[in-house]
Amino acid sequence: MKKEFHNIAKLITKNSKILDVGCGNGELMKYITENISKDIRGIELSKSNVQKCVEKGLTVIEGDAEKDLKQFPDSSFDFVILSQTLQAFLDPENVLNELLRIGKKAIVSIPNFGHWKVRLHLLLKGTMPVTENLPNEWYNTPNLHMCTIKDFENYCKQRNIKINLKNLKFQNLFSELGIFILEK
Amino acid sequence: MNEKDKIKTLLIKKPLKLDCGQTINDFPLAYETYGKLNDKKDNAILVFHALTGDQFASGTNPITNKDGWWNYALGPSKAIDTDKYFVIAANVIGGCMGSFGPKNINPESNKPYGTNFPVITINDMVNAQYNLLEYFKIEKLFCVIGGSMGGMQVLQFVSNFPNKAHTAIPIACTASHSAQNIALNELGRQSIMADRNWQDGFYEEQNKQPDKGLAVARMAAHITYLSKAGLQEKFGRKLQERDDLKFSFDADFQIESYLRYQGSVFVDRFDANSYLYITRAMDYFDLTKKFGGNLSKAFEKSNTKFFIISFTSDWLYPTSENREIVIALNAIGKNVGFVEITSDKGHDSFLLDVPDFLNTVKNFLNKSYEKIS
Numbered sequence: 001m002k003k004e005f006h007n008i009a010k011l012i013t014k015n016s017k018i019l020d021v022g023c024g025n026g027e028l029m030k031y032i033t034e035n036i037s038k039d040i041r042g043i044e045l046s047k048s049n050v051q052k053c054v055e056k057g058l059t060v061i062e063g064d065a066e067k068d069l070k071q072f073p074d075s076s077f078d079f080v081i082l083s084q085t086l087q088a089f090l091d092p093e094n095v096l097n098e099l100l101r102i103g104k105k106a107i108v109s110i111p112n113f114g115h116w117k118v119r120l121h122l123l124l125k126g127t128m129p130v131t132e133n134l135p136n137e138w139y140n141t142p143n144l145h146m147c148t149i150k151d152f153e154n155y156c157k158q159r160n161i162k163i164n165l166k167n168l169k170f171q172n173l174f175s176e177l178g179i180f181i182l183e184k
Numbered sequence: 185m186n187e188k189d190k191i192k193t194l195l196i197k198k199p200l201k202l203d204c205g206q207t208i209n210d211f212p213l214a215y216e217t218y219g220k221l222n223d224k225k226d227n228a229i230l231v232f233h234a235l236t237g238d239q240f241a242s243g244t245n246p247i248t249n250k251d252g253w254w255n256y257a258l259g260p261s262k263a264i265d266t267d268k269y270f271v272i273a274a275n276v277i278g279g280c281m282g283s284f285g286p287k288n289i290n291p292e293s294n295k296p297y298g299t300n301f302p303v304i305t306i307n308d309m310v311n312a313q314y315n316l317l318e319y320f321k322i323e324k325l326f327c328v329i330g331g332s333m334g335g336m337q338v339l340q341f342v343s344n345f346p347n348k349a350h351t352a353i354p355i356a357c358t359a360s361h362s363a364q365n366i367a368l369n370e371l372g373r374q375s376i377m378a379d380r381n382w383q384d385g386f387y388e389e390q391n392k393q394p395d396k397g398l399a400v401a402r403m404a405a406h407i408t409y410l411s412k413a414g415l416q417e418k419f420g421r422k423l424q425e426r427d428d429l430k431f432s433f434d435a436d437f438q439i440e441s442y443l444r445y446q447g448s449v450f451v452d453r454f455d456a457n458s459y460l461y462i463t464r465a466m467d468y469f470d471l472t473k474k475f476g477g478n479l480s481k482a483f484e485k486s487n488t489k490f491f492i493i494s495f496t497s498d499w500l501y502p503t504s505e506n507r508e509i510v511i512a513l514n515a516i517g518k519n520v521g522f523v524e525i526t527s528d529k530g531h532d533s534f535l536l537d538v539p540d541f542l543n544t545v546k547n548f549l550n551k552s553y554e555k556i557s
Contacts, residue, residue, distance in 0.1 A: 017517075041519070050523055054544055057551025059489075061510060061522045071511040 004109060007179050008081060011107055013035050016078035019043070019103065021095075022085040023067045026053035033058065043068060066090060069098040077103045080153055084109050084133075084177070088142045099182070100161065106182040114148030114172040133176050149178040156182065190246040191282035192216060196315050198353065203305040203468075213312055214282025215274040218258065219266035221320060226434055226557055228322045229549075230313065230349075231273040232330030232337035234535075235405075235462055236454055238281035241273040242266065248453050256537045263546040268553070269326065272316055276309040276337075278454035278462050284312075287388065287455050295510060298457060299385030306469045310340045317348065326553060329545075331355035331534035332501065333462070336469050339482070339509065343471060346486035350551050352425070353545065355493045357533045358505040359479050359512070360470040365500065368408055371461035372401030376456045385457055391449050398456040399447030406446050411497035411530035415439065433454075479512035490520040491548045493541065495533040521548070 005028040012018065015037045020029050023042025026049070032040050041059040044050050053060035061068070065082075066089055080103030087110060089095045099106040111133045112118070119136070121129035128138040136142070147155075149165070149172040156163040162183040165171065172180065191214050199209040221228055233253065242258040244251060258264045262273060271432050275283035278301070286301035287542040293300075318324065328338045328349045335357025342352045358365070379397025381387055387394055407415075421438040423429070426436065435441040477482035490513055494506035503524050513520040525541045527533040533541060 041521070047524070047526060051540065051544065054521070054523065054547045054551075057547070057554065059519055059521045061514070061520065062524050063507075063510075063522070071514045073515060076517055095557070 001027055004083065004177055004179065005031060008083065008107055008109065009036060011181055012079050012181075015039065017076075018079045018081065019072070020081045022082060023049075023053060023058075023060060023070070023101065024054045024083075025049045026058045026060065028081070028083065029053065029058050029060075031057050033081075065095055065098075069095070069102060072102040074101055075104050076119060078105065079103055080106045082108045083105065084111055084168045086110055087145045087147065090144065092145050096161075096182075100184045104183070107179065108182055109177055109179040110147060110149070110152055111143070112149045112172065112175050112178050113146045114150055115176050116173050117176075119173075131176070148172055149175060152180070156180075160184075187247060188282075193282055194315065194319055196312065197327070198388075200308070202302055204307045206302045208284065208302070211277070211284035211312075212282060212288075213277065213284070213315065214279075215272060215316060216241070217273075218242050218271040219269050221270040221322070224557075226324070226326060227268065227324050227325045227553070228270045228272060228320065228325050229329060230325050230341070231258065231264070231271055231315070232310075232313075232328065232334035232341075233273060233276065234330070234332035234334045235466065236402075236450070236459075237334070238279060239273045239275045240281070241271070246491070249539055253535060256535070257542055257545060261493040264329070264549065265280045268550070272320065274313045274316060276465075277312045278304045278309070278458060278464065278465060282460040284455035285455065286385070286461060295386075298360055298388065299460075301457065301461060303464055303468075304461060305465050306336050306340050307344070309465065310337050310344055313337075314341075314345060314348075316491065324350060326556065327351040327353060327549060329353040329355070330357075332357055332531065333466050335501075336466065336471075339471055340469075342486050342488050342490075343482040346483075346488070349488050350556050351489045351491065351549075353491045353493065353542045353548065354497055354506075354509065356498050356501045356506065356531055357509075358469075358501050359482070359509050360472055361467050362505065366467045366556065368405065368500075369467050371404050372463060375404065375461050376460060379456075382456065385460075393451070395451040398451050398454065398459060399444075402450040402454075403443040403447045403458060406443060406490040408500045409530055409532040411499065413497060413528045414530055417528065455529055477510065480516045483518055484516060485512055486518065488519075490518065490522065492522045493534070493544065494522075494524045494526060495527045495529070495531070495538075495541070497528045497546040498531040498533065500531040 018040040020042040050062045080099045118129040164181045193212040193214045199207045201207045237253045240252045241254040242252040275281040277284045286297045290297045305555045335354035338354040376397040379394035381392040382394035422438045424438045424441040471482045472479045494503040510522040527538045
């Protein structure tokens with residue numbers, strides 16, 4: 001399993017109620033089901049990924065996080081997970097609001113556009129950065145709203161969203177990925 | 185072996201109060217079973233049939249000598265694996281395959297009920313079939329499953345008996361019959377009633393059959409079970425055994441011939457009054473009615489795990505209507521999964537060989553069963 005998923009899983013309390021938004025093929029959900037909490041379900045847009053979740057015996061709802069989170073009542077989950085998809089939404093602000101409405105806590109991960117490799121790539125090559133975490137070219141990337149860890153922190157501060165973050169300067173330069181716990 | 189010997193029936197003695205106000209008792213419920221009930225009695229699945237289905241879901245239907253209506257999905261090693269699960273399927277009341285229906289003899293007149301048969305509802309159908317649990321001494325079903333009207337029965341069953349099924353799979357259905365669907369059913373009914381042989385519903389006693397009206401009803405309905413793309417691909421403008429148009433009203437096109445055939449074989453196996461009664465039951469179906477329009481309330485007491493399936497090309501019970509059930513369940517934090525299967529076969533997809541659908545059902549059932557057993 002990806003290191004990111006291990007790090008996300010560590011943040012989750014035992015036997016809590018969880019929603020994995022954009023759960024992909026269910027890898028993280030399966031790990032959480034087997035090790036942390038059985039009360040977990042996912043939302044996934046891709047039909048083939050939905051099938052893979054069903055094959056794993058996971059509860060999955062085929063749907064679009066931009067439209068389908070509104071059906072969940074306020075604070076209906078202890079944790080809502082959003083792994084590396086925030087930047088791909090048409091309206092990430094709306095999705096974040098929804099995550100914080102339906103989850104008591106939201107765990108959000110973002111690819112960090114402020115990482116030194118990304119900065120160096122643009123500085124030296126003068127082309128859009130392509131890295132392990134950002135493997136696509138500018139013309140086929142699903143990422144519409146790239147941001148840095150610092151951008152994300154500023155965003156949360158402006159909106160009074162509690163965010164767990166230490167060593168901002170260090171993280172913004174040296175983390176390829178930011179994983180945050182957010183609370184309203 | 186005559187027809188009656190091929191049909192198993194349970195005589196239900198317990199009075200059943202119907203939604204229309206009448207009470208029925210000592211009525212037959214025809215059923216069939218597949219597979220074996222295990223010692224723990226935890227492997228039973230109740231299958232609900234759609235409008236024109238019956239209890240013969242798998243194998244060969246001994247009355248029509250054709251394949252059971254869910255042969256693709258149900259049988260040994262299939263999606264609903266009868267090597268593993270014990271499957272019960274009953275003919276709905278109002279039907280014509282041995283269960284209490286308008287063809288039955290009214291003891292008061294010694295003639296078939298015809299349109300003196302009480303109007304029944306999906307709720308009545310489900311309450312009648314609940315007796316099968318008691319008969320087989322099954323405390324809790326592993327699953328209730330069905331497509332179209334069968335899916336409506338699944339929803340009604342879980343609402344009526346919230347803790348009697350571990351899992352529920354409503355397929356290609358709705359919680360509330362739409363105006364469009366009522367309209368389409370009314371078209372079918374009017375076609376039957378416009379046939380002179382219908383005789384206000386008392387055709388049996390006059391040895392007549394409203395075959396033409398019933399065939400047209402079936403033809404119209406059949407179109408609604410398919411998709412435009414599916415029809416175009418299969419038939420297009422292909423001509424039926426001719427090189428050019430005949431400038432007449434013969435079946436020039438293959439699609440015409442196909443529909444005529446579908447109509448003609450249907451009348452051999454289905455009773456016109458049953459068609460009226462069952463379509464009426466579908467039209468009356470609105471699970472939200474008892475709950476002030478709030479579908480969530482219908483499932484409040486349930487601890488059943490839902491898995492809802494729709495099909496991309498189904499315009500009769502479209503994804504949006506299936507999704508409403510998902511939304512209602514999520515709104516009260518119930519355990520619900522939802523999948524929309526890609527298929528160009530229209531509403532009928534659930535009856536056909538659609539591998540994605542069949543695999544999905546198989547995976548859901550087998551993984552869920554691992555968890556309960």
